[in-house]
Amino acid sequence: MSHGAADPTMHPEVQLSTSKGYFLGFAISAFLMLVATFLVTSHSVPPFGLLMVISVCAGIAVIAQIYFLLHIDISEHNIWNTVALVLFIPLFLITIGLTWWMFSQLYLRTMDMSVMSSVTNPAVHASAAPKMSDMPGMGSSPDSAN
Amino acid sequence: MLVDLPGGWSPLLGRLAWSQIPYANPILAPLFVAVVIGAIILLGLITYYGKWTYLWKEWLTTVDHKKLGVMYIIIGLVMLFRGFIDGLMIRTQQVWAVGPHSTGVFGSLHGYLTPFHFGQVYSAHGLIMILLAATPLLVGFMNIIVPIQVGARDMAYPYLNALGLWITAAAAALIMISLFVGDFAHNGWFEYAPIFELQYSPGVGVDYWIWTLQLVALGTTLGGINILATVIKMRAPGMTWGKLPIFVWASLSANVIALTSFPALQVALALVAADRYLGAHFFTAGMGGNLMLYTNLFWIWGHPEVYFVILPAFGMMSEIFPTFSEKPLFGYITMVLASMAIAGVSWLVWLHHFFTMGAGPYVNTAFSVATMLVGIPTGVKVFNWAFTMYRGRLTFNAAMLWAIGALFLLLIGGMTGMMLAIPAINYMVHNSVFVVAHFHSMLLVIVYAIFGSVLYWFPKVFGFKLDEFWAKTMFWLFSAGTALVFVPMYMLGFMGMTRRLEYVFNTSWQSYLDVMELGIVVYTLSVLAFFILLYVSIRDHAKNRVGADAWGTSRSLEWMTHSPVPFYNFAVLPHVNERDELAWRRQHGIDQVRPAHYDDIHMPNNTGVAIIMGGLTFVLGFALTWRIWWLCIVSLLAIILLMIIRSFKGDPGYIITGAELQRMEEEAYRREAQIADSHHSHPVSGGVVGNAMAYQRNDSSK
Numbered sequence A: 001m002s003h004g005a006a007d008p009t010m011h012p013e014v015q016l017s018t019s020k021g022y023f024l025g026f027a028i029s030a031f032l033m034l035v036a037t038f039l040v041t042s043h044s045v046p047p048f049g050l051l052m053v054i055s056v057c058a059g060i061a062v063i064a065q066i067y068f069l070l071h072i073d074i075s076e077h078n079i080w081n082t083v084a085l086v087l088f089i090p091l092f093l094i095t096i097g098l099t100w101w102m103f104s105q106l107y108l109r110t111m112d113m114s115v116m117s118s119v120t121n122p123a124v125h126a127s128a129a130p131k132m133s134d135m136p137g138m139g140s141s142p143d144s145a146n
Numbered sequence B: 001m002l003v004d005l006p007g008g009w010s011p012l013l014g015r016l017a018w019s020q021i022p023y024a025n026p027i028l029a030p031l032f033v034a035v036v037i038g039a040i041i042l043l044g045l046i047t048y049y050g051k052w053t054y055l056w057k058e059w060l061t062t063v064d065h066k067k068l069g070v071m072y073i074i075i076g077l078v079m080l081f082r083g084f085i086d087g088l089m090i091r092t093q094q095v096w097a098v099g100p101h102s103t104g105v106f107g108s109l110h111g112y113l114t115p116f117h118f119g120q121v122y123s124a125h126g127l128i129m130i131l132l133a134a135t136p137l138l139v140g141f142m143n144i145i146v147p148i149q150v151g152a153r154d155m156a157y158p159y160l161n162a163l164g165l166w167i168t169a170a171a172a173a174l175i176m177i178s179l180f181v182g183d184f185a186h187n188g189w190f191e192y193a194p195i196f197e198l199q200y201s202p203g204v205g206v207d208y209w210i211w212t213l214q215l216v217a218l219g220t221t222l223g224g225i226n227i228l229a230t231v232i233k234m235r236a237p238g239m240t241w242g243k244l245p246i247f248v249w250a251s252l253s254a255n256v257i258a259l260t261s262f263p264a265l266q267v268a269l270a271l272v273a274a275d276r277y278l279g280a281h282f283f284t285a286g287m288g289g290n291l292m293l294y295t296n297l298f299w300i301w302g303h304p305e306v307y308f309v310i311l312p313a314f315g316m317m318s319e320i321f322p323t324f325s326e327k328p329l330f331g332y333i334t335m336v337l338a339s340m341a342i343a344g345v346s347w348l349v350w351l352h353h354f355f356t357m358g359a360g361p362y363v364n365t366a367f368s369v370a371t372m373l374v375g376i377p378t379g380v381k382v383f384n385w386a387f388t389m390y391r392g393r394l395t396f397n398a399a400m401l402w403a404i405g406a407l408f409l410l411l412i413g414g415m416t417g418m419m420l421a422i423p424a425i426n427y428m429v430h431n432s433v434f435v436v437a438h439f440h441s442m443l444l445v446i447v448y449a450i451f452g453s454v455l456y457w458f459p460k461v462f463g464f465k466l467d468e469f470w471a472k473t474m475f476w477l478f479s480a481g482t483a484l485v486f487v488p489m490y491m492l493g494f495m496g497m498t499r500r501l502e503y504v505f506n507t508s509w510q511s512y513l514d515v516m517e518l519g520i521v522v523y524t525l526s527v528l529a530f531f532i533l534l535y536v537s538i539r540d541h542a543k544n545r546v547g548a549d550a551w552g553t554s555r556s557l558e559w560m561t562h563s564p565v566p567f568y569n570f571a572v573l574p575h576v577n578e579r580d581e582l583a584w585r586r587q588h589g590i591d592q593v594r595p596a597h598y599d600d601i602h603m604p605n606n607t608g609v610a611i612i613m614g615g616l617t618f619v620l621g622f623a624l625t626w627r628i629w630w631l632c633i634v635s636l637l638a639i640i641l642l643m644i645i646r647s648f649k650g651d652p653g654y655i656i657t658g659a660e661l662q663r664m665e666e667e668a669y670r671r672e673a674q675i676a677d678s679h680h681s682h683p684v685s686g687g688v689v690g691n692a693m694a695y696q697r698n699d700s701s702k
């Protein structure tokens, strides 16, 4: 808790950073983003594969950023960075997990799933699934929430 | 271009054209003239009195957390006033436009605002009140108080602090300029998909909304990082986590929320921008887009945000109650745990804003239960405050009145929140004015806590107290206004009046709307009382000077340094022995000790970079709104360049010598000695009294 360290560049957190690390982190993230953008715009991979590739790209980018840009490791003087990372994990699970859950429940009740798949894959359009109105418990369309 | 822009576009001016200036509007045009004249008078006065250098040196380039905090609060109060005028306009439209026989003026069929204009007014009202009034006010208080309460000389990152302020100011400027150049969003403060898509909202309103919010989010995140780092790294010697003042705990929990939740908003906004600028389909009704995904993303941020604004207000109440009950806060540990619990649970409840989406019984039940869980820690807090007052020696001054008012509103807002958290009830009253009344009760808790804090901490910052009579007058007028506006609003909500009506079809609601209009008139009187309060207090300031401990019963560290607080906060950092350090020292008779010896201290330099950067972000926001691409590129490059230059330059800071410090301190003590009721302090040698340590010792013990 000392205020003695007048020179902020002397802080251990700052000492850890090197311009090489920053550039590398930046380059890797930028490269992965370009790859993902290219794959999406060129439609060169089937939808499921695309999802997988993009997820992998995103995963690698996250790791690169955590390591090169945020310098998160589990050493003693980086304890608060680690705390922040650990805090982030439940939030990540909550937001993604609960969103996934609520929307899968929503689709169960409101979506004609064949329409959904036809968006990404026109070929499926022909084979119509049961109509929305045939589903048990389906009332009117969801009202525009909030 | 990637999207079909309706209307014209030119490479030089983007979508900007003379026709975008509403000079024919009977409300805006006179207002514009008034604003211009006011601005000219203000600038003229500054020039006449030769205050430009003072302004630039002392305020615009400052990195002093107290001055930045004061500027945050000024921005907040100005925007609170603007938002209040919007509220007045909404109430007046609704009381006027009731039933088919109501008259209309200014081109409106009923009332005086066209639906499009009315939509802009309530959208701006909501956005301004939550993000540009409440948030800057709270951030301002955290900025001023947290560093002093933890016994630091400034924030962890003084320059970043200034940057946060000026980016927030840029956001405020952007939404203000939307009054006179183009128009603002008209779809509500949180917007809806897909109506905010370019096809349905072709104007620049939604774009103003995107970039204003984006800037506030950025500014607030930077502020949040700073406060977290300050609390974690800059605490005075001896201040362990268990001795942290309660307001600091509240700020800590609030800023954990800010840091984690604002990115969700920024992502949501970026995706909206992608839709509107690049022709993407994240939130469209077709093409793989999903409109509810927007609502989902928005409230992932939106609910944590409401706790981001209420937690500091809880912290303020937790400071005011003990001081004016002359007792320590009841249940410190449970208070801390409750704050943290609220912060945690606030992440689990966001679906309660769209129960009616129809995600089904499992999802709705889960989120309903999670929402009700928030009531437990909130209840703990309410009881703690009640027990703090129980058998205390209560002083009902104005600050205490505001805090007690906040407590009552919290009960009302909390109870109605619980009702809303029950899906079966929610389906009945969702998007009715009942919801509006609920969250106004809650947001008024914040307003009450803020006015309480203005009274409570004003003497600390400026060295004199505000006038009690006018402060109490304002309180009672404000509370009468609150009752008159919001009791009928709850009732109308139950009767099924939906929110945001620019035309009220049901004539039997007229009398309720009349009462609410009366309420807003009373509110207006309280605003008047506030201006008189400021005037009278400043006029009589010489009579109301205070010493270090303005209330005589204060408990925490900020009351141990002079009032007004010197720019270095503490000449010698205090050593913290107990949780309520000042109360403890008073009890042990060492509250009047003075350091015997002053060491050199190190302070950060002022910088003009922050305000320039703020100006550039404003230009960037404006250019993005109007799609002036060359200006976007220029301002963005300038921002990046400036950032790089500043990073390489850094700030070596400067040294205040011990002798200089001693001179300033002695002057401050002399000034204090002239105040009638202040006691005289005497120096102690070596910073040690008895066997208690009063000051940080640089010589040996560290």
Ligand code: HEM
Pocket (backbone or CB within 6 Å): A146, B306, B307, B309, B310, B352, B353, B354, B371, B372, B374, B375, B378, B413, B414, B415, B416, B417, B418, B420, B421, B422, B426, B429, B430, B431, B435, B438, B439, B442, B443, B446
């Ligand atoms: C006891 C805790 C609380 C509970 C149980 C609660 C519950 C709710 C629920 C269920 C809604 C959704 C109503 C609807 O749209 O149908 C809601 C809306 C809202 N609440 Fe609360 N709330 C609580 C505390 C707060 C606090 C502390 C604030 C802010 C300081 C707040 C601000 C809001 C706002 C701004 C909205 C509506 C936003 C909008 O639709 O424009 N609430 N609340």
Ligand SMILES: [Cu+2]
Pocket (backbone or CB within 6 Å): B302, B303, B306, B349, B350, B352, B353
């Ligand atoms: Cu909520």
